[in-house]
Amino acid sequence: MKHIVSLIMMTVVLCGTMTAQQLGQRSRLERHVYTLAADSLNGRKAGSLDAEKARQYIEHEWHAMGLKPMWDGSYRMGFTLGELSGFCNLVACIEGSDPVLKDEYIVIGGHYDHLGVKNGKVYNGADDNASGTACVTEVARQLLARQKELKRSVIVCAFDAEEIGLIGSSFLVSTLKDKGIIGRVKVMMSVDMVGWLREGKALTLEGTGTLADGAGLTDPKSLGINIPIRTKRFENSLFTATDTEPFAKEGVATLAVTTGIKSPYHKPEDDANLIDYEGLDRVTDYLAAFTARLASAEAPIASGHVADKHRKKARLFEFGLQLGFNSSWLNYPNAAFYGKSLSGLQGGIAMQLNMGNTFSLHADLLYSIFRTPLADIEQPFASVLRMRQEAVLLPLTLQLNLSDVSNRLFLNAGGYAAFLTAHDIYRPNSDSPFTMSTRLLYPAELGITWGLGFRIGYHFECRIQSLYSLMPLYITGQSAEPEIKTFPRRSTFSLAYYF
Ligand SMILES: [Zn+2]
Numbered sequence: 386m387k388h389i390v391s392l393i394m395m396t397v398v399l400c401g402t403m404t405a406q407q408l409g410q411r412s413r414l415e416r417h418v419y420t421l422a423a424d425s426l427n428g429r430k431a432g433s434l435d436a437e438k439a440r441q442y443i444e445h446e447w448h449a450m451g452l453k454p455m456w457d458g459s460y461r462m463g464f465t466l467g468e469l470s471g472f473c474n475l476v477a478c479i480e481g482s483d484p485v486l487k488d489e490y491i492v493i494g495g496h497y498d499h500l501g502v503k504n505g506k507v508y509n510g511a512d513d514n515a516s517g518t519a520c521v522t523e524v525a526r527q528l529l530a531r532q533k534e535l536k537r538s539v540i541v542c543a544f545d546a547e548e549i550g551l552i553g554s555s556f557l558v559s560t561l562k563d564k565g566i567i568g569r570v571k572v573m574m575s576v577d578m579v580g581w582l583r584e585g586k587a588l589t590l591e592g593t594g595t596l597a598d599g600a601g602l603t604d605p606k607s608l609g610i611n612i613p614i615r616t617k618r619f620e621n622s623l624f625t626a627t628d629t630e631p632f633a634k635e636g637v638a639t640l641a642v643t644t645g646i647k648s649p650y651h652k653p654e655d656d657a658n659l660i661d662y663e664g665l666d667r668v669t670d671y672l673a674a675f676t677a678r679l680a681s682a683e684a685p686i687a688s689g690h691v692a693d694k695h696r697k698k699a700r701l702f703e704f705g706l707q708l709g710f711n712s713s714w715l716n717y718p719n720a721a722f723y724g725k726s727l728s729g730l731q732g733g734i735a736m737q738l739n740m741g742n743t744f745s746l747h748a749d750l751l752y753s754i755f756r757t758p759l760a761d762i763e764q765p766f767a768s769v770l771r772m773r774q775e776a777v778l779l780p781l782t783l784q785l786n787l788s789d790v791s792n793r794l795f796l797n798a799g800g801y802a803a804f805l806t807a808h809d810i811y812r813p814n815s816d817s818p819f820t821m822s823t824r825l826l827y828p829a830e831l832g833i834t835w836g837l838g839f840r841i842g843y844h845f846e847c848r849i850q851s852l853y854s855l856m857p858l859y860i861t862g863q864s865a866e867p868e869i870k871t872f873p874r875r876s877t878f879s880l881a882y883y884f
Pocket residue numbers: 496513514547577578
């Protein structure tokens with residue numbers, strides 16, 4: 386059965402290639418997308434036999450145009466994922482002509498895997514990312530035709546396992562590191578979802594800020610290509626990632642190239658008949674001209690800047706604004722109960738000194754309103770009294786950061802001081818008198834604090850902190866009963882934005 390399937394596949398492929406010689410780029414793009422996004426490829430899920438069919442098609446195309454493998458006589462670069470095997474990038478190289486610069490590389494790649502079949506529906510992934518795979522293939526063909534003018538070498542990739550976590554591109558990066566090449570990769574481009582130019586209105590290039598002259602280098606007019614482009618200095622979307630990420634984290638200048646998510650993104654309707662082939666043809670011409678320019682540029686092409694979300698090292702000093710809730714209650718150490726809690730508000734600034742990526746010194750300067758219930762010891766069964774305090778709150782903690790810089794969890798512990806600016810007791814919704822008073826030892830409260838939180842996309846933080854006062858608060862009734870010793874307890878929940 387398998388033999389028959391591959392025989393049919395090969396026939397389709399061969400007939401396709403024979404006619405393709407006489408056809409133009411646009412027809413070839415159309416054929417690539419229709420073949421890769423056909424129902425018979427079942428959505429090209431990473432690790433499946435359908436992904437293998439996609440690989441055979443791409444390999445055949447690359448081989449037929451004379452593209453040379455990067456390593457060891459084969460485009461294939463297999464890898465495993467834990468217990469799972471059957472994953473494979475395809476990697477080719479167009480060698481540069483300059484005796485020195487040919488050891489520098491421009492990488493252009495697109496992932497060919499998609500989501501497979503879910504609930505009986507085939508996710509064909511025509512835009513995501515048969516379009517990018519087709520485009521990269523035709524860019525390679527154009528670059529081969531003008532190989533003599535390329536000074537640097539161009540690495541051409543079809544990545545596997547992007548959809549399950551950028552695994553293929555991460556594997557290529559670790560290989561390039563092992564071979565000591567990563568430092569010589571000058572620019573990496575991920576071509577991901579480029580089939581909807583008409584609806585997307587422009588080709589978006591995210592990451593021009595990583596290039597020394599992003600605006601000049603990417604200008605389509607100076608490349609003689611008529612295409613609307615939209616540039617973004619840095620890739621900073623919180624919820625999307627593409628194969629640029631593992632490269633960017635190694636400090637490589639990267640561009641995410643896309644016509645946007647106008648297509649039925651990650652839906653079974655992402656089909657080949659919806660692709661704008663005229664647009665895909667223009668995107669291909671543009672990227673071929675742009676890649677050739679990068680491969681031949683004299684001046685250093687990378688700016689050395691990276692997107693915040695791709696930072697490998699935290700900034701030394703960070704400053705942010707925060708807003709949050711708190712909750713306060715009293716601990717009665719000589720009684721077997723805890724007081725109830727009430728909520729309050731707080732806001733202020735956050736400051737952080739990062740000592741490498743693992744440890745940080747974190748300080749906040751907050752204005753807090755605390756509301757704390759008090760038991761009325763004269764009338765224990767009457768309605769509860771409340772204590773209202775306003776304070777300048779200063780927590781200072783040592784923070785342990787786990788995981789990476791832009792998305793990380795952290796734990797912290799330290800001390801705090803709260804300087805009270807207002808302190809009073811009242812009975813809510815009632816005028817009936819009460820005879821309670823409180824006695825504070827000092828106008829400041831000192832205590833210990835610990836907490837945890839997480840950072841998402843470098844700038845956004847969510848933090849929960851417990852505050853445990855070491856300064857007693859004495860509650861007294863009118864009849865000079867013995868004072869009751871209590872300790873305020875507080876917890877805070879805050880959201881912060883770091884600039
Ligand atoms: Zn994609």
